[in-house]
Amino acid sequence: MENTHHPLFNWIPVKLIEKDNEIYFEWIYLGDLKYADPFFDETIAKCKSHAFNSKSFKVVSSVENLIEWSDELISVDLKSLVFHVSRCGSTMLSQSLASSSENIMVSEAPLIDQILRRDLFNDDKKSVLIKSVLKLLGQKRFPEQQHLIVKLDAWHIFKASYLRSLFPEIPFGLLYRNPTEVLKSHQKMAGMHMVPHVLPSIIFGISAKEINEISFEQYGGLVLEKYFQGFLDFYKRDTNVVMLNYNEGMKAVLEKFISFIKVDYADDALEKIYDRLKRHSKNQSVVFTGDQFKEEALQIDFSRLDVLHKKLNDSVVAY
Incomplete structure (x- = not known):
């Protein structure tokens, strides 16, 4: 799969952060975990023990980074x-x-709620962000994956x-x-x-x-x-x-x-x-x-x- 060679393969955004009047997104490495738990947050909690996620610093990006990177990965179709x-x-x-x-089944991802409910972005930017986040959550990480729900x-x-x-x-x-x-x-x-x-x-x-x-x-x-x-x-x-x-x-x-x-x-x-x-x-x-x-x-x-x-x-x- 083409995604396997991309540096963001298995990385997803999980949290919106406001700091010094700027907005960032925190990312986490999934490894080989699928979203198999009843709730999205339960899967994310399991990821935190991975070496990439256990460092003293967090991996963050700008809003524009997230939008740009979402177009670089192959995602499955939203169904x-x-x-x-x-x-x-x-x-x-x-x-x-x-x-x-x-199936890639995303169940109540907090980041989607953060973007939908916060008045941090104008309508155009919010719309692009929602689509970008869904692309990243629905990145094709395993050959059999075809559908995002x-x-x-x-x-x-x-x-x-x-x-x-x-x-x-x-x-x-x-x-x-x-x-x-x-x-x-x-x-x-x-x-x-x-x-x-x-x-x-x-x-x-x-x-x-x-x-x-x-x-x-x-x-x-x-x-x-x-x-x-x-x-x-x-x-x-x-x-x-x-x-x-x-x-x-x-x-x-x-x-x-x-x-x-x-x-x-x-x-x-x-x-x-x-x-x-x-x-x-x-x-x-x-x-x-x-x-x-x-x-x-x-x-x-x-x-x-x-x-x-x-x-x-x-x-x-x-x-």
Whole structure:
């Protein structure tokens, strides 16, 4: 492969750094590791023990360096961006797809979130950076790799229209789940986006006044309402998007998604993808027997969530 002779082979950008009013990108050496862990950060953590990453100094570049270098490496084709509402099977989806050696599966890379949410760049520079970072994360490091699939953070649904402007031909997937099950999962261990003030509430379109008027649990319900509405809004105005319902079963979700993005896997690759569903999404050594939730009732008003959830279900039926 041509990439093997490039000095940046196996190097990827992982972090945006602001210092002395300048912006840099920190890089890390992957060695022979693939993005096989449930989350991108877990793979990066494993890389830190490599000799190239254990030195007292960090490898950094300028913004322009990153953009220029992204055109020097061969990358696989971007096949889809996956949006989700959290605790809805997105990790199982990404882990199943990652089990195919043909796929490069990037799952919630923090650098993508840093670029999308920070107001450090004008729109043109931000757009170039997003494309450049995806090229570098999707560099062809193994001969069998052909497809790049990127699972975004849950709140990136509010950036869907912007991302569509960057990737007008790329299929988008929207994965959701019954709201009670989503919020029951967060009841056990709340994700940071479900906790007031951890992420700026403006991301979700929630005002400070609204936060002060609702309970801690209801805040999570309100965030989920915003996700559901974001899904519905985008689905109405975009024709290259598929709605995926966890409650139809993850095998059905995978079949629908793979068909929609028009990737033809060989039978043995499909067998590996579907076989991964038998194991826990975050721990391959554990057989998945279904989710276990706390018995305590959720102190949440589900009236609006139920209406939005029905609309999502209706859109799936209409597909």
